[in-house]
Amino acid sequence: MNNQKLEIFEFAKKNKLEVNDFIEMTISSRKTSKERRIDEMLSVLDDADTLIVTELSRLGRSTAEVIGLVNELIKKQVRVIAIKQNLDMKQHDMNSKIMITLFSLFAELERDLISLRTKEALASKKMQGIQLGKPKGTIQKSKFDKDAVKIQELLALGLSVRKIANYLGYSNHIGLNTYVAKRKLRAGV
Structure with a gap:
């Protein structure tokens, strides 16, 4: 995150x-837009504001999400700058819209390829007879462990x-x- 801030300050x-202001967002498929602070960012930005990001993929988890968010920002007349893609997007700029779609698509393609390679590597390990995951019957640590004696009592x-x-x-x-x-x-009961 600090490298991104530095890059934005230099730009x-x-x-x-x-x-x-900085709004640090987390891009996670398990978190809601509120938890990732996207809702906060949208509410803070007004007409004539400028949003600077290091790269478009930082705005969302998927092509559709990035495009939707950028379109929403442009409708609000917020200028969006993506440093690494050298994009400066303003309202009614067709070149910007085309570039957003392409860069978002490439970012999603990259994530899909990483996922595919991971799945292929796991399948290869399985074919070699290597058992994936933890051994059957393994008991993981639990939040209840600290109270185990009390629970039993x-x-x-x-x-x-x-x-x-x-x-408890x-x-x-x-x-x-x-x-x-x-x-x-x-x-023991």
């Missing part, structure tokens, strides 16, 4: 632009898993029930 200085007293979860401050009694079953904590 702004070279082009006599002023950087007023409370089970021995006859408390339900739901009551134990509430007592866990919101997920189903997860605790799975933990109790996998660790066979009721066996």
